[in-house]
Amino acid sequence: MKPAIAIKNLTVAYQHNRILHNLDFVAEVGTLVAIMGPNGSGKTTLLQSIMGFLPCSGDIKIFNESTQSQLQKIAYIPQRSSVDWTFPASVLDVVLMGRYGHLRFGQRPSSNDKEIALHALEQVKMADLADRSIAQLSGGQQQRVFLARALAQQAEIYIMDEPFIGIDITTEKIMLDIFVQLKQQQKTIIVVHHDLITVQKYFDTIFLMNRKEIASGPIATTMTPENIAQTFHSATDIDDHNFL
Amino acid sequence: MITTFYKILLGTTLVGITTGIVGCFTLLNKQSLLGDTIAHATLPGLTGIFLIILQKQYTLLLCGAATTGLLGAVLVQYITHTTKLKKDAALGIVLSTFFGIGIIFLTMIQKLPTAHQAGIDKFLFGQAATLLNSDIIVLAILSCIIIGAIIFAWKELKIISFDPAYAQAIGLPIQKIHALLLILIVLTVIVGLQTVGLILMSSFLISPAAAARQWTNKLHVMIFLSIFFSLIATTTGTVISYNYAHIPTGPTIVIIATMITLISIIIAPSGIIATQFRQRCRNRS
Amino acid sequence: MTCMYVQLLLISVATALACALPGNFLILRGTALISDALSHAILFGIVVTFLIVGNINSPLIFFGAIVSGLFTVTMTEMLTKSGKLNHDAAIGLTFPFLFSIAVILINLFANNVHLDTDAILVGELAFAPFHKLCIFGHDCGPVALWSMSAILCINITCISYFYKELQLTTFDSLYAQTMGYPPRLFHYLLMLLTSITIIQAFHTTGTILVISFIVTPAATAYLITQKLQQMIFLSCLLAIIGVLAGFLLAHHLDSSIAGSISLANGLIFFLVMLNKKIRPN
Numbered sequence: 001m002k003p004a005i006a007i008k009n010l011t012v013a014y015q016h017n018r019i020l021h022n023l024d025f026v027a028e029v030g031t032l033v034a035i036m037g038p039n040g041s042g043k044t045t046l047l048q049s050i051m052g053f054l055p056c057s058g059d060i061k062i063f064n065e066s067t068q069s070q071l072q073k074i075a076y077i078p079q080r081s082s083v084d085w086t087f088p089a090s091v092l093d094v095v096l097m098g099r100y101g102h103l104r105f106g107q108r109p110s111s112n113d114k115e116i117a118l119h120a121l122e123q124v125k126m127a128d129l130a131d132r133s134i135a136q137l138s139g140g141q142q143q144r145v146f147l148a149r150a151l152a153q154q155a156e157i158y159i160m161d162e163p164f165i166g167i168d169i170t171t172e173k174i175m176l177d178i179f180v181q182l183k184q185q186q187k188t189i190i191v192v193h194h195d196l197i198t199v200q201k202y203f204d205t206i207f208l209m210n211r212k213e214i215a216s217g218p219i220a221t222t223m224t225p226e227n228i229a230q231t232f233h234s235a236t237d238i239d240d241h242n243f244l
Numbered sequence: 245m246i247t248t249f250y251k252i253l254l255g256t257t258l259v260g261i262t263t264g265i266v267g268c269f270t271l272l273n274k275q276s277l278l279g280d281t282i283a284h285a286t287l288p289g290l291t292g293i294f295l296i297i298l299q300k301q302y303t304l305l306l307c308g309a310a311t312t313g314l315l316g317a318v319l320v321q322y323i324t325h326t327t328k329l330k331k332d333a334a335l336g337i338v339l340s341t342f343f344g345i346g347i348i349f350l351t352m353i354q355k356l357p358t359a360h361q362a363g364i365d366k367f368l369f370g371q372a373a374t375l376l377n378s379d380i381i382v383l384a385i386l387s388c389i390i391i392g393a394i395i396f397a398w399k400e401l402k403i404i405s406f407d408p409a410y411a412q413a414i415g416l417p418i419q420k421i422h423a424l425l426l427i428l429i430v431l432t433v434i435v436g437l438q439t440v441g442l443i444l445m446s447s448f449l450i451s452p453a454a455a456a457r458q459w460t461n462k463l464h465v466m467i468f469l470s471i472f473f474s475l476i477a478t479t480t481g482t483v484i485s486y487n488y489a490h491i492p493t494g495p496t497i498v499i500i501a502t503m504i505t506l507i508s509i510i511i512a513p514s515g516i517i518a519t520q521f522r523q524r525c526r527n528r529s
Numbered sequence: 530m531t532c533m534y535v536q537l538l539l540i541s542v543a544t545a546l547a548c549a550l551p552g553n554f555l556i557l558r559g560t561a562l563i564s565d566a567l568s569h570a571i572l573f574g575i576v577v578t579f580l581i582v583g584n585i586n587s588p589l590i591f592f593g594a595i596v597s598g599l600f601t602v603t604m605t606e607m608l609t610k611s612g613k614l615n616h617d618a619a620i621g622l623t624f625p626f627l628f629s630i631a632v633i634l635i636n637l638f639a640n641n642v643h644l645d646t647d648a649i650l651v652g653e654l655a656f657a658p659f660h661k662l663c664i665f666g667h668d669c670g671p672v673a674l675w676s677m678s679a680i681l682c683i684n685i686t687c688i689s690y691f692y693k694e695l696q697l698t699t700f701d702s703l704y705a706q707t708m709g710y711p712p713r714l715f716h717y718l719l720m721l722l723t724s725i726t727i728i729q730a731f732h733t734t735g736t737i738l739v740i741s742f743i744v745t746p747a748a749t750a751y752l753i754t755q756k757l758q759q760m761i762f763l764s765c766l767l768a769i770i771g772v773l774a775g776f777l778l779a780h781h782l783d784s785s786i787a788g789s790i791s792l793a794n795g796l797i798f799f800l801v802m803l804n805k806k807i808r809p810n
Contacts, residue, residue: 082701088755106694
């Protein structure tokens with residue numbers, strides 16, 4: 001079966017610094033992949049290269065096709081700090097934006113689009129907050145709005161940048177439930193994650209990187225102390241047998 | 245005739261020095277357009293005081309200018325800190341509102357039968373030739389105050405400009421230092437008002453500092469370079485403008501200063517040509 | 530006399546509305562001061578084209594001004610992207626430069642009535658009703674009213690048609706890109722709309738006060754509401770109130786209309802701001 005994402009020899013440079021160096025990355029369909037690495041290892045850059053935001057050299061294939069042709073099938077959830085939450089919009093307005101990819105220039109969202117958006121809000125348990133201004137949301141609610149927007153897109157691949165940072169327990173549970181649902185529907189989820197401890201609970205595959213791939217594969221076999229040490233350049237103080 | 249020329253030159257030199265120094269701090273603190281707003285905000289003070297006293301009493305006019313300029317700066321900070329509006333909108337609102345008030349006063353002045361009212365609108369584009377000797381003395385004193393304040397608060401201004409987070413962490417009074425910088429910008433604008441006018445002040449605060457920045461990362465070097473570039477521009481501009489009657493001083497200096505900046509951006513060691521060259525070498529190896 | 534007054538009022542209202550519309554998006558994007566840069570660049574474009582063409586009423590002047598405006602935006606962005614200058618400094622470097630060249634050119638070659646520096650700064654609204662549009666010998670009213678209304682219609686049409694695109698690219702430009710809405714395209718669309726508005730508003734407001742027309746009513750609306758559509762509508766309402774209050778003020782003080790409108794806009798803004806401070810909800 002063709003992989004959801006297949007990347008070969010990805011190199012990204014920015015103002016004389018090579019951030020990613022000959023990186024290979026594969027995500028099979030229906031997997032929950034965690035991308036982990038220290039600060040500055042190029043994790044966000046990797047995500048942005050997949051989305052085509054950055055000039056890079058290398059081979060990136062989405063379902064064996066070029067990224068441009070498959071953009072509709074990828075839902076990108078950026079870090080919460082990437083938008084200005086004082087923008088005048090309601091929760092529903094933002095989720096509805098997930099439908100814009102299906103619309104032409106100048107075409108307004110239909111009532112069907114609105115229903116899809118509301119359904120997505122129900123999935124993240126925020127349907128009652130549809131009319132609330134986004135300026136009044138908590139961190140966890142903001143994350144759920146982004147997730148709902150991605151769900152409204154009805155994509156095949158979900159790419160998320162550190163979604164579990166600074167959220168409450170309710171949001172965490174809702175997000176994990178949705179991950180399970182999406183996996184059952186054979187969707188692919190790729191997440192830049194920040195926490196070595198929770199990664200085993202949430203994901204099945206891990207991709208350890210530091211400007212290039214260190215190790216990747218099922219969590220059980222890939223998260224060895226050696227791989228982790230090599231990724232983070234120092235010994236962690238977490239118990240060995242958690243990872244074996 | 246010769247005396248007039250040296251008077252103009254002295255005036256523009258003082259502007260060059262003060263804007264060269266203060267401009268470095270505004271550039272590093274990303275407050276470049278604040279200078280523009282403050283400059284436009286001085287108009288109501290100038291014209292308002294004139295409406296009250298009906299004569300060109302230089303010191304009083306400058307006091308009025310400084311007051312509304314400072315008021316404008318304070319309002320910009322107030323808007324940014326108490327509303328969700330960003331800096332750009334705050335600057336735009338204050339700049340246009342204050343300038344509007346200034347224009348109202350200006351049109352009222354132009355309707356007055358007073359003979360002395362000719363000349364108040366010279367503050368818009370500057371007219372260094374109308375400076376009196378007493379005016380030059382006032383400007384020289386202001387410049388000394390500015391330079392003195394910078395020397396006095398050198399360490400603090402330096403840290404705030406390069407690493408504000410660290411400055412806060414070691415307990416420096418950030419608010420007070422920013423307030424000092426605001427006052428210095430206002431004073432610098434005042435020095436430039438009659439020589440180069442308020443419309444073009446922002447360029448004076450930006451060009452030399454931006455040019456200097458291309459050549460160095462060290463603050464004291466940057467300031468020296470900035471003054472140097474500024475003086476090249478002001479001297480050349482003054483000479484050209486003096487010898488060709490139709491060419492006003494302010495715009496001439498601005499054009500020269502901006503060219504120096506653009507050239508610096510292109511040819512400096514960290515500039516565009518050098519970067520392309522290094523990139524090409526790296527790609528080859 | 531009253532008829533002329535009404536014409537002045539209508540021209541000002543059309544100008545204020547046309548300016549407020551793009552102003553909403555400029556504020557939300559944090560690029561309100563690009564209006565400052567554009568208006569100075571446009572002056573440069575007008576002067577240079579006038580000197581080449583020789584006729585102040587030539588339609589080429591309009592295009593020269595647009596080219597100049599868009600060129601400035603591009604230059605500013607290139608300077609910022611090169612990393613050598615931050616965005617504010619790039620703006621503050623470009624527009625005085627162009628403005629200075631324009632002023633010198635005027636002083637050297639065009640030292641006559643139509644481009645004197647006072648008019649540049651504050652516009653010449655008072656003369657507008659005298660310049661009439663004549664079709665087949667019928668006096669159809671001031672040209673300024675017709676042209677400003679045309680611009681207003683263009684702005685209303687573009688902003689309604691591309692509402693969701695402008696909304697999306699303003700709120701989350703990265704996401705917009707993934708959805709197939711190129712942020713650059715809509716950025717330039719907005720700059721184009723702002724440019725043509727400023728070119729036409731020039732006659733009414735002059736170079737600097739146009740900033741008040743563009744920024745202040747939209748900023749006030751932003752303080753009041755948290756819905757984009759309401760904000761746009763409110764900015765138009767506030768723009769009209771500003772014009773009316775400004776006219777009253779100008780009449781009372783026998784003073785500049787554009788200046789009075791700017792003051793009125795500012796006062797309304799401060800009143801709303803203080804009201805929010807005293808009664809936060």
